[in-house]
Amino acid sequence: MPQNMLTRYTPTDFSQLKGLRGISDQQIEAHLKLYDGYVSNTNKLNERIAELFDQGKGGTREFAELRRNAGFEYNGMILHEYYFGNLTPHGRGAPMDRGEIGMAVSDSFGGWDAWKEDFQLVGEIRGVGWAILYQDPITGRLSNHWVTLHQDGHPAGFKPILVMDVWEHAFMLDYSPAERSKYIEAFFGNIDWDAVERRLVSSAAVRPAAA
Ligand SMILES: [Fe+2]
Known part of the structure; x- marks a missing residue:
């Protein structure tokens, strides 16, 4: 199988995101669980694609559908990492002007x-x-x-x-x-x-x- 199919993604730790203003800890906690789901689904997607590849089933409808779904699962994982990664409980409230x-x-x-x-x-x-x-x-x-x-x-x-x-x-x-x-x-x-x-x-x- 292609080597990149063996990549296992692990959720990034965003536990520092407590005490945001106007976005509750409960909201962040629930949202992080959803993010974990995207990481897990991306790994499952790759595992199944690798299985089908190894079984010579690359021409099947399931293989094609999984490849089409990769844009959703990968971006669901990656965009949440950008999102949580650009939040901080120490926000200055206004953008820098310099x-x-x-x-x-x-x-x-x-x-x-x-x-x-x-x-x-x-x-x-x-x-x-x-x-x-x-x-x-x-x-x-x-x-x-x-x-x-x-x-x-x-x-x-x-x-x-x-x-x-x-x-x-x-x-x-x-x-x-x-x-x-x-x-x-x-x-x-x-x-x-x-x-x-x-x-x-x-x-x-x-x-x-x-x-
Ligand atoms: Fe989200």
């Missing part, structure tokens, strides 16, 4: 307020999915995008910089479905901007954007 992330947002959006308004609007789009701030690693430019479920809408090759889960399971213990905007405001207050900044591609590695 530093590399500040300059990158300012260059791409014209300022924090324009970025935040756009990110919030993307996050309020009806349906289940994610609002994600990406960086184009070629030009360094940042842009906000909506991702449906876990897999539809990712701009190919772009790097997630800030990831916000807006599936209802992300806030349903704290807010009603109609209160998604309150959850988004709470999310802004708990962003770990240092973690976000570390995800940026170094400015030395990107090609200057066309004027």
Whole structure:
């Protein structure tokens, strides 16, 4: 079987995420259990694909369906790691106006307020999915995008910089479905901007954007 099918993923420890403001410990705990499920399902998916491969059943409908489902399970695992990884109980509540992330947002959006308004609007789009701030690693430019479920809408090759889960399971213990905007405001207050900044591609590695 292909060697990568033997990879076993283990859940990242996010137990430090207690005491967020506006997102309860109970909500985070329930959400982390769901994340564990994606890690487990990704491992099961790979195990079954490997079995079918070894049995010479690569041409079956089951094999094809599992391969199609990989985008959902893998992104369900990975996006939650980005999401929990850009939260902190020590959030400063307001984005930095200096530093590399500040300059990158300012260059791409014209300022924090324009970025935040756009990110919030993307996050309020009806349906289940994610609002994600990406960086184009070629030009360094940042842009906000909506991702449906876990897999539809990712701009190919772009790097997630800030990831916000807006599936209802992300806030349903704290807010009603109609209160998604309150959850988004709470999310802004708990962003770990240092973690976000570390995800940026170094400015030395990107090609200057066309004027
Ligand atoms: Fe989630």
